[in-house]
Amino acid sequence: MGTLAERKVTIESEIGLHARPAATFVQTAAKAPIEVTVAKRGGEPVNAKSILSVLALDVRQGDTIVIRAEGEGAEELLDRLAAIAAAP
Amino acid sequence: MDRLAGAGVSPGVGYGPVRRLVKRAPVPARGARHGGDAEAERARAEAALERVAADLEERGARAGGVAHEILSAQAMMARDPDLAASVRELIDGGLSAARAVYDSFAVFREALARAGGYLAERAADLDDVRDRAILLLDALGPEPGPVAWPDGGVPYVLVARDLAPADAAVLPPGEVVAFVIEEGGPTSHTAILARAMGVPAVVACRGVTRVPDGTHLLVDGATGEVRVAPPAREVATARKRAARRAARRSLAQGPGRTADGRAVALLANIGTPRDVEAAVGCGAEGVGLYRTEFLFLDRRAEPGAAEQRDAYRPVLEAFPEGRVVVRTLDAGADKPLAFLPSPGEEPNPALGRRGLRLYESYPGILEHQLAALAEAAAGLPARLQVMAPMVATPDGAAWFVQACRKAGLAEAGAMIEVPSAALRARDLAPVVDFFSIGTNDLAQYTFAADRQLGALHAIQNPWQPALLDLVALVAEAAARAGRECGVCGEAAADPALACVLAGLGVTSLSMTPAALPDVRAALAAHTFERCRAAAEAARAAVTAADARAAARALLPALGDV
Numbered sequence: 050m051g052t053l054a055e056r057k058v059t060i061e062s063e064i065g066l067h068a069r070p071a072a073t074f075v076q077t078a079a080k081a082p083i084e085v086t087v088a089k090r091g092g093e094p095v096n097a098k099s100i101l102s103v104l105a106l107d108v109r110q111g112d113t114i115v116i117r118a119e120g121e122g123a124e125e126l127l128d129r130l131a132a133i134a135a136a137p
Numbered sequence: 138m139d140r141l142a143g144a145g146v147s148p149g150v151g152y153g154p155v156r157r158l159v160k161r162a163p164v165p166a167r168g169a170r171h172g173g174d175a176e177a178e179r180a181r182a183e184a185a186l187e188r189v190a191a192d193l194e195e196r197g198a199r200a201g202g203v204a205h206e207i208l209s210a211q212a213m214m215a216r217d218p219d220l221a222a223s224v225r226e227l228i229d230g231g232l233s234a235a236r237a238v239y240d241s242f243a244v245f246r247e248a249l250a251r252a253g254g255y256l257a258e259r260a261a262d263l264d265d266v267r268d269r270a271i272l273l274l275d276a277l278g279p280e281p282g283p284v285a286w287p288d289g290g291v292p293y294v295l296v297a298r299d300l301a302p303a304d305a306a307v308l309p310p311g312e313v314v315a316f317v318i319e320e321g322g323p324t325s326h327t328a329i330l331a332r333a334m335g336v337p338a339v340v341a342c343r344g345v346t347r348v349p350d351g352t353h354l355l356v357d358g359a360t361g362e363v364r365v366a367p368p369a370r371e372v373a374t375a376r377k378r379a380a381r382r383a384a385r386r387s388l389a390q391g392p393g394r395t396a397d398g399r400a401v402a403l404l405a406n407i408g409t410p411r412d413v414e415a416a417v418g419c420g421a422e423g424v425g426l427y428r429t430e431f432l433f434l435d436r437r438a439e440p441g442a443a444e445q446r447d448a449y450r451p452v453l454e455a456f457p458e459g460r461v462v463v464r465t466l467d468a469g470a471d472k473p474l475a476f477l478p479s480p481g482e483e484p485n486p487a488l489g490r491r492g493l494r495l496y497e498s499y500p501g502i503l504e505h506q507l508a509a510l511a512e513a514a515a516g517l518p519a520r521l522q523v524m525a526p527m528v529a530t531p532d533g534a535a536w537f538v539q540a541c542r543k544a545g546l547a548e549a550g551a552m553i554e555v556p557s558a559a560l561r562a563r564d565l566a567p568v569v570d571f572f573s574i575g576t577n578d579l580a581q582y583t584f585a586a587d588r589q590l591g592a593l594h595a596i597q598n599p600w601q602p603a604l605l606d607l608v609a610l611v612a613e614a615a616a617r618a619g620r621e622c623g624v625c626g627e628a629a630a631d632p633a634l635a636c637v638l639a640g641l642g643v644t645s646l647s648m649t650p651a652a653l654p655d656v657r658a659a660l661a662a663h664t665f666e667r668c669r670a671a672a673e674a675a676r677a678a679v680t681a682a683d684a685r686a687a688a689r690a691l692l693p694a695l696g697d698v
Contacts, residue, residue: 063475068210069435076213099217099220100214101263105245105248105252107252136437137437
């Protein structure tokens, strides 16, 4: 097992983590062989590979999310997910 | 109930059995349990969800464009791992596959509905996925096996309470012989899409969703009449009439003109460069309305000069001897741009900061678009005309014309869709190079009737004499100043109204390409004098219905068109 990796990202996109950004985010997470979670700051983490769970988080512009993954390739995966989430 | 009436919004005759678009599957009984084999039940549930996902993806790929994106997102929902885990758990606890699917979706549905706004709208997408899975589970029986989708087989009349564009967009050509929609109005997306597909359609048809599946309907998309289970001879007569219209249409070729040779240019409304093929195929002499929103909406950054040029140039190249009228970006609070600061809540987006009014805050967007247009037209023989949406005053029009001149564009015009612009068209005419009347919005603003509300469609009917008066005022002002005056609303697509508009002095008509042949035939069958008489008779009427009847009485050849 690798170490637990984590990224904090503030959402700049006006539509939040919804629609196309959410789909890209979840598709990228789903391709990875390791577990990934996403949470609103201070909230319960949910499965980042689940579009329904990610949508239900209701992440809006200005919210900060915490993405966590553990295992091989976790750092690279989180870099990619953070870039998707941070895109304006 | 053997006769229903609605608004005919896409001409043509269709006959076939009713198939109602199922929006809701039956709710599986609360606590319904499976027979005891949890493993087999789980396999059934998984197979159903996967089949729903694959079907949605396949439909999306077939439709392309924005429908593809919507349907791919729905497919992801059907394949959701958290949903699958919940379904498995509930089945292991004894619930039937259908009820387990229902209960699992309910948890997410509630979360989305609670969030409101955009997410609450996604709840409808979720319901659609759920209902497809439950319908499939009902049909699958105890073993997963091949099952036909409820919408395969004989061509049918599609009946629905309301039809989302995404639902209509994925219908294979030839599958549906007509649309009959209980709600909706003549300018709803469904109506516009039906005309683009060339499928007869009637909207605002009260009571049609109570007609049982399988009942035969005879649909006249020109008159709005729907006959329930008509006798065979009536179907034969309607078909003969449709064939006569088709024959008449094929006789009329070439540029638009009245029987005595007065030119009325027939142009196409397009939304992307892909629509050009249909426009050329239907004999359009050019483009009368090129909506450019597709370049800007759903974008995180303003489209670059090269991308814009590549979107404009092929359209100009397609009409070397014609004209292309481009409407600059028409965005507003109801169609916000992701790359601009949030416009904030506007209680009334149709009356808000949209179209031309938005450029005052972001002049760069207009400057870049005009520069890209000038560059796209460079060296091409086509006539490029550029017009601004939402012009209300001569000041606004002058500002726009100046911006066009600065970009090196020779012809700058104004959309006439705000009543103030129509009322003082004589002041606007010297300022601009041409007018184009957008009858959909002009009706909306004249009658204070939201064009999206089916319940109000009778008020904002384009045959309303008040609207015809405004068109006459604009056409007269244009003629006096030596300017061209087109109509680019859906009113131009009605063959009878097209003759009336020509009679009012309109010099070009722009419409969805599929409507061009009927309008060309209608014009070719009547002299300008007759069109003018029909226009006068329509304006002399008090109601829209009387205006239409009076005009049609003077346009005798319409029955064959």
